[in-house]
Amino acid sequence: MTQPDPAPTVYLDHAATTPMVPAAVEAMTAHLREVGNPSSLHASGRRARRVVEESRETIAQALDCRPGEVVFTSGGTESDNLAVKGIYWSRREEDPRRTRVLTTAIEHHAVLDPVRWLGEAAGADVELLPVDDRARLDLDALRASVERDPDSVALISVMWANNEVGTLQPVEEVVAIAGEHGIPVHTDAVQAVGHVPVGFATCGVDALTLTGHKVGGPYGVGALVVRKELALRPLVHGGGQERDIRSGTLDTPAIAGFAAAVELAVKHQPEYAGRVGALRDDLVRRVIEVVPDAHLHGAPLDPRELRRLPGNAHLGFPGCEGDSLLMLLDARGIECSTGSACSAGVPQPSHVLLAMGCDPDQARHSLRFTLGHTTTQADIDAVVEAIGPVVERARAARR
Structure with missing residues (x-):
């Protein structure tokens, strides 16, 4: 019996590495x-x-x-x-x-x-x-x-x-x-x-x-x-x-x-920044609509002002562990990252978020979505569709 093709991976970790052109x-x-x-x-x-x-x-x-x-x-x-x-x-x-x-x-x-x-x-x-x-x-x-x-x-x-x-x-x-x-x-x-x-x-x-x-x-x-x-x-x-x-x-x-x-x-940097920045803005806006208490870390979303990388969406999800969110999304074929480090299997808060004034819990409840040259609107839609149920499961796991 022919096995169905696996669902395509939604890759949103371009800041870690991006596919070769x-x-x-x-x-x-x-x-x-x-x-x-x-x-x-x-x-x-x-x-x-x-x-x-x-x-x-x-x-x-x-x-x-x-x-x-x-x-x-x-x-x-x-x-x-x-x-x-x-x-x-x-x-x-x-x-x-x-x-x-x-x-x-x-x-x-x-x-x-x-x-x-x-x-x-x-x-x-x-x-x-x-x-x-x-x-x-x-x-x-x-x-x-x-x-x-x-x-x-x-x-x-x-x-x-x-x-x-x-x-x-x-x-x-x-x-x-x-x-x-x-x-x-x-x-x-x-x-x-x-x-x-x-x-x-x-x-x-x-x-x-x-x-x-x-x-x-x-x-x-x-x-x-x-x-x-x-x-x-x-x-x-x-x-x-x-x-x-x-x-x-x-x-x-x-x-x-x-x-x-x-x-x-x-x-191609100018056109890249415009296209990817628009996708990033759409991702942030729609995720916060689905999870109203989610919030953006870092500079505002305005690539014209050059305050923030166009492909970066670093979002906090109160009541969650970033690692749990990451693995739940990974199980759905969506790949992103957390800013936190892991030592001996124990999540450590991000030194960046701590330096920004976050407390240790806030510095562990975040995900970093980074878009790149292969990112499509379908990738953004997949994250938006998955994020609500994933956050609910991650919060339930902490209760």
């Missing part, structure tokens, strides 16, 4: 069968090097930077570690007074964890700057912290867009404050590239992180865009590739796919 698949597979180490001097090596350098130029054009400022890495986590540790080590070596690292309390763990490691292992004085109830950096607190002793600040790291609630940060204002004292600024723009306008030269940061699998490219490849004038100590030593900042044989096929995805995402 055909252009990236084609660019990557075109080079998988080719031999050639980009560091080799023979013809095969030179062909591979040409692919790498053309990809570097493509990414530079998309991000408004110089090709020589694009340093290829294995992804966002490595790029964040390279920026945070590399800048700190270099700045402190130049002046031992530079021990302070300023960042926000809502950063991704790819920034928070290396910053904390610097505090534990390298003598850094770490300051986590506060945010408001919409997860926007308190600029007055930043200015006060810098001006208290600017000569002691090694670097400032502020993400472009928050990965949980989607709030955009005032990166250019941060750069202006830091620039008064010659302090370098790093931004994790992993969630922002292709979703909102991102320009390296325009915004004035000194280092910027991006990764392939968030923009429709392959896993395991990313970049740190870093000003050539900025001294940066490497994490990895070896063959001296990538300006001696990041040694290791370059993954030519992955870099080609990465560049194709970045180019496409940036080219």
